[in-house]
Amino acid sequence: MNSNDPKTEFLKGTLDMLVLKVVALGPIHGYAISQRIQQISRDLFQIQQGSLYPALHRLEDRGWLQAEWRNTETGREAKFYTLTRKGRKQLEAEVRNWEQISDAVALILRTAE
Amino acid sequence: MNSNDPKTEFLKGTLDMLVLKVVALGPIHGYAISQRIQQISRDLFQIQQGSLYPALHRLEDRGWLQAEWRNTETGREAKFYTLTRKGRKQLEAEVRNWEQISDAVALILRTAE
């Protein structure tokens, strides 16, 4: 997320959910996570490395992700992340939350008077 | 927004937009803004005073809100805020942003594989 880009001002707090969601699609390494998020979001979200890696360590510390060094298809070493059971529950909770929140925001934005 | 409440984890960055939106409905003082947000959001958002007043000063410093001391209906002194022209533009920009962001988040959350 590029701070020069006003489009990312709202992302605070959603990064963890997005990362958990992408990891939930299957084991994946950090660098690929940011590419995947960028791709799916049609270039709207560009996760900076200074945000990504701290986030991954945070999620691992909380027991939501599990890391393992493996080789990529191109023969490089990379840290592959998988979702733990706790991580899956956390993701579900965050998604429910997001939906409530975005509904409530929509309510306020639609208020006319 | 109560930090103990996981429901508010996503709110970072949206407070300013919500405040601008509520002020856009008509001149209103700070205390009433938080009540209004709580009411419209059906108690989901509860803005703490330690978040509200710094936010109002921030928005005023940026020229998006204008403050004026007036009396409330009950005869008390209160600081009424109105949206400036800059503030209206800012609100429009933030709403467009929010919509893009929430669409992109929805895209990612709906990704199955």
Place this chain on the structure above:
DNA sequence: TTGCATATGTCGAACTACTAGGTGTAATAT
């Protein structure tokens, strides 16, 4: 051999929201 894409990481700065405290007035309950 120079540079780019891949891949991981840290550090310090900036910003935001919260808790916890504070002031003072008016209305209501005891």
Place this chain on the structure above:
DNA sequence: ATATTACACCTAGTAGTTCGACATATGCAA
């Protein structure tokens, strides 16, 4: 009469997140 609650404003310090900038190292293509 007095205590408490609701109204209405405010700040200081703290914790957490994200960012830009930087650092490292490998593989591949021009």
